[in-house]
Amino acid sequence: MMSSFKRMLIGRPLKNNEIGEQKLNKTKALAILSSDALSSVAYGPEQILIVLFAVSTAALWFSIPIALGVLILLAALILSYKQIIFAYPHGGGAYVVSKTNLGKNAGLVAGGSLLVDYILTVAVSVSAGTDAITSAFPSLHGLNVEIAIFFVILLTVLNLRGVTESASVLAYPVYLFVLSLAILIIVGIYNILTGEVSPQLHTPIGTPVAGISLFILLKAFASGSSALTGVEAISNAIPNFKDPAPINASKTLMIMGALLALLFAGIISIAYYYGIAPAAEVTVVSQIAEETFGRNFNYFFIQGTTALILILAANTGYSAFPLLAVNLAKDKFIPRMFLARGDRLGYSNGIIVLGVASIALIIAFHAKTEHLIPLYAVGVFIPFTLAQTGMIVKWIREKPSGWLLKLTVNAIGALISLTVTIIFFITKFSQIWSVLVFLPLIIVIFYRIKKHYDSVGDQLRLSENTEQRIIEGNVIIVPIAGMTRVVENSLNYAKSLKPDQIIAVNVGFEKEDEKEFKEKWNRWQPDIRLVTLHSPYRSIIVPLTRFIDVVERKSRESNYQVTVVIPQFIPKRGWHNALHNQSGLFIRSYLLFKKNVVVATVPFHLIM
Structure with a gap:
């Protein structure tokens, strides 16, 4: 039943040789890997305006030179990551570059930052998309958290179905968003050029503003730079591209950079000329669309596509997080489960962990975008x-x-980038101080995991000097609760191993019952020794495990191996397990930690 549900949810399993079909062409890659960067134009310009508006509406003209600075940074990052793509064509991005050239610790700082950043990508994108929906439908404001969680679950399922399938679904909303914003910008510029927008709505560029300072301008610049998050995702996900992967990734990066620059510049310019000021429950893009078109089909089309891309921007995290996790797992800094491919050839463990962590953040921050963005930006x-x-x-x-x-x-x-990072710490320390706590903590966790894997490797490695334990015999202990076909099945298995001794162990609570049980046993299995343990406190586990400890200690002195064979019947339906005693499970759980005890479970399957 679970298998059928899983297949219905994520599709049929794919063969290993079908992995080539899961590679992305440039059209799909642009949609799935650029959605985070492109979507940030829906909130990046707004972050600049929020800082300036705190001074006065007159200060909003500073958004133009600040936006120019952001575009210069964007150009530098795009050209730089283009070089990274060709220098490190197997992906890994900042983690691989930093580890290779600056050392292991720098690599772990970059890798740890990006892992957290991709979780924040999902949380911020979905929260921002939810804001866009509730801006258009104010009655939904109280359901922000629930709406955001629903979309995270939906995206997680889509990505579990495979890269190409999720890209096929998600490409349309991304291109519709680009089209809708392009129309908005073109119509907005037309309105400005034709004089339909009053010059009284905005303060002329260069107007002196009381209260403005370099600190505020730098804070606005750092806030606007949040629009550049997601630029590095393509360099992390080069293995997802069709061959020649580096060339296709490079071209996709350049197209993304050009689109991001045009959309960002267009939105910030129209916001300035329209005299748009940030509002608590209405986004800047929503205000621009309403001023340009009114509340008609065009407005709701723009809001709809904006909400969609903000939500789907999370897919950048779903594409890049698992691949970064693979690189860290290869180096043994995070669990090796992140190396495993799922039924659909994607790194499903990374996808699931990302989804769960994002939901936790959404709940913790109540889906408030403005509380998440500073952490998000400094993390990248x-x-x-x-x-x-x-x-x-x-x-x-x-x-x-x-x-x-x-x-x-x-x-x-x-x-x-260093300047922006420093500005973030100076201007938004109260919002991002936790970075100084979780980054060292993450690095400590990385090293602890690495130490564990190295220790396991040393202990498992074959060596001529390895001391071998000599086993001269075998003692089998069979815990029993009665005389049943389940016990008979386990005893027959124990006999087939031809051990030196088989000991059946029964724990009794009443002396009379113990005596009666022993008499019946001697008639049923006279050739197998029965040990009856009296338990005045009605505990089965304690006396049984103590007995096993005693036998194990004596057997070790004689180089004998102790094996505990646990009889267990398996109900036909899973829920029937709740109706039966699970003492066998507790015994097995305890004994697995005993160094010199072998544990075997002999199942007996019920037919109804």
């Missing part, structure tokens, strides 16, 4: 800075053809 600018710095070290060390130009590009990117 730390890897930005480390990746650019790592590339600087690479060019200085290797000095390939044209390395000075490449070095300059990465140096500019590193400098601006």
